[in-house]
Amino acid sequence: MTTRRRIYLDHAATSPVDPAVSAEMMRHLGADGTFANPSSSHAMGREAARAVERARRVIAARIGADPAGLVFTSGATEANNLAIKGVLAAARPGRRHLVTTRIEHKSVLDAAAAVERYGCDVTYVGCDGSGLVSPDEIERAIRPETSLVSVMHVNNETGMVQPIAAVAEICRAHRVPLHVDAAQSAGKLLLDVRRDGVALCSLTAHKCGGPKGIGALWIRDDVTVVPLLHGGEQQRGLRPGTLPTHQIAGMGKAFELADPAEEGPRLAALRDRLREALERIDGARVNGDPARAAPHILNVAFPGVDGEALRFALREIAVSAGSACMSDNPEASHVLSAMGLTDAAATSSIRFSVGRTTTADEIDAAATRVRDAVERLRRLALGAPAWCSAWRSARLTDDPVFG
């Protein structure tokens, strides 16, 4: 098993760094490169600062934003924390109400839980069976004291693209800033903060060929945010700490390369190829609405197998149950649960996500291995009661080879 070729279908968890990106990063590391502190006033520091500004412009352009509003962070987790805690903390005491959804990334949900503990009020809006949030429900949740609405762009487990433009219109009508966690969008789906009326937008580099540990929160100039970290005057005091030039330049390069118009259709074709192959497995069911999905994510339930066993059987194929940050967690995904899946269906679900390095051959090989694994585990459970084999009308026969 361990000698089989490994296949990486976990690009939504993280992606390999593009060679052009790592080459760019290297230029800002060594003694012969732009290694100096971008905050230093000497010539070498100024050069590093220029590299940071170049990256800032490229990244901002990808979301149609003004570069000055971009605050670099250690990733989308920090950006989401900064957006939610920062805006709520800046709100007048009587206006500390947050509207968000049950399908957000943990870093939004846990930040929301944190501001609740600090005395803020939070309304969590659900989703439909396809994993889509309804703009109407967001509107109903907004109150006079709402100071922020936070809705993700692309859900990291199902790939469902949330109706950001419609939500933004509602937010505009109610004069509430909208925060969008766009960690999964870069290079896959267009988001234009100006056109779509977004007030804050979280980004991360490592889902689209950039390095881990760097991201950004874009903040529209009419929005006030209280910083989470203090010390030094970098980034207008909003986010102190030495700016990691190589990480920022790497993020810039990754965003430059990640063109949704180019990459989107290619990824969607791979994803569709995988979906069609997996749908041939008895009982397999796609979680979410394929017509509303981002091009890179496919979430499939395989009833009749234990999810942990299936993932272990597929351990040489990198896939996820839910999101990577909870992969040690045996609990059912909060996203799939919000969609109404039973615990059994949720835990037997697997997220496949394709990326720049994925090939059609890999898709075919992965689909075969998944089918083999599902069938093997189901044979192992032959005779099991309906609650764990409800997927089928008993078509498998015993296989004398194994055991």
Add this chain to the structure above:
Amino acid sequence: MTTRRRIYLDHAATSPVDPAVSAEMMRHLGADGTFANPSSSHAMGREAARAVERARRVIAARIGADPAGLVFTSGATEANNLAIKGVLAAARPGRRHLVTTRIEHKSVLDAAAAVERYGCDVTYVGCDGSGLVSPDEIERAIRPETSLVSVMHVNNETGMVQPIAAVAEICRAHRVPLHVDAAQSAGKLLLDVRRDGVALCSLTAHKCGGPKGIGALWIRDDVTVVPLLHGGEQQRGLRPGTLPTHQIAGMGKAFELADPAEEGPRLAALRDRLREALERIDGARVNGDPARAAPHILNVAFPGVDGEALRFALREIAVSAGSACMSDNPEASHVLSAMGLTDAAATSSIRFSVGRTTTADEIDAAATRVRDAVERLRRLALGAPAWCSAWRSARLTDDPVFG
């Protein structure tokens, strides 16, 4: 001027990444490397997790700490914020008193100011004319309700090594945990958290040949810290966010290479060579006590020249006024002010810091350029009143060449 060879004497602001470190980082970036998410349960994720654990052990060993207590952060700024806000927030309401010093890095001072705004009480202890904090004064500042003492190891502006062991003994006697900002110590000076009785220790990679944007807070297992960021269960919930494997592995490599026993004496010799050359400049005065200095930092006042003008004259030599994070700030250094320097003396001071790549030739060339610049600026101010030329007994004569 711009064609002259650049000399980098700002290693305390940041250091070039060692080639062995960037090679190690590269191994965790590309599709053929350990790029997966260390939190993923699949085989590729496990490999990345092993790389993280390897680095964790190396880094912990350098400070004599157990690896499990190490929480990776985006740098020492975040580590300092986590230590101070995290411990104070975890303290019982009646025990929210912090003791720190006036010469800490901005990230400690601003975090202290932040907890003050949240209702905590802070006592700031000063330093003597050499920039040294007195353990006795720390002891006098401790109260029954003190929940944390925070004293830096090596001051980043003067290089003064603070008496951590003595402070730790006092803290132990009063049962107050001691936090040490050791951002400047790695590879230069030994710190042994167990031997020295340190409870929390902030580290950063980029001052000793590692990458920017990665650091750690080591937390002794009897100390409770409330996290700053929420979301995901990485690092036991203390610091969520995708672990940046390449950054952590790079920090591990840098700490492996940064052996104080080897590096310290070499850096001290370079620093002494520079000091001796600069002391020959009329009026130049070392800030701090050379006998108590870390090997890599030298801070010198050049009375009779405007500090900004001197730094601009030396812009092809990378040096700092105060710390890089405030280098755009015309205010006098808070550290030099705490030592009793006048604003004029403080703003005419320059921090030189040597590192792994520094050569004796560079030291000699830099010293010559500094002397030339000081003399040129003083000639330009010939005839100035005593307040800006008190450094001398009028020995320069007019130079007809310039003007």
Add this chain to the structure above:
Amino acid sequence: MDYSAEVERRFDAPAGAGNVSGEGPGIAAGEAEDKVLNVWVRFEVQADGDTIREARFRVYGCPHTIAAASWIAESLRGAPVSALERLDIDGLKRALNVPKEKLGKLLRIEDAVRACAEQLGAAGTRPRVDG
């Protein structure tokens, strides 16, 4: 989740999986399940006098459960029938390095095996009568 090499080996090729073929006085089967723990297990044994000749299982569950069922099936083969009532759970835990949170699932395997013992015991004291 950490899996030991032994869990990995047994999960990939679960020795003892399947059913005991045939029927007869020395053959017994037992099942147990736990919907909350997401585990179902069925054991079948064939005894020849006091000795277990064959032990087979079917299982729905996590990798540890599958590996444990396989380890137990193998350990029973050739053992005295009394072993069905005194499974070497400590040996199992050591051999597979089972994490604490998984120990509940092992209890279900014990239940299934014990059910076999009961069936055998019942058959042993009361000779099987056709019809």
Add this chain to the structure above:
Amino acid sequence: MDYSAEVERRFDAPAGAGNVSGEGPGIAAGEAEDKVLNVWVRFEVQADGDTIREARFRVYGCPHTIAAASWIAESLRGAPVSALERLDIDGLKRALNVPKEKLGKLLRIEDAVRACAEQLGAAGTRPRVDG
């Protein structure tokens, strides 16, 4: 702090630095200082009738102050004496791209130059008498 190319050029080679040589009725000097802004400046001019023949300065201060003194000294050379009272501060700001926070220092340069004008004016109306 950002420095324009013109500031850089004048800082590195401050044209006009030094003193006016000699003494006489057409020669005047003026100084101004501000300890808080950390600036001292001395101007010396030599007028020939209504025309400034030479303008020189000494300065202690930041790069912008040094460059500004140099720019003013050069702009005065050949200008009518009345220019001493109407320095082209807007032209200076534009030429050097002086940041707002530095404008206070430029006022001290104006003071020093104006002091030259006053000295010249006084000398002009009352012919200089030795002894």
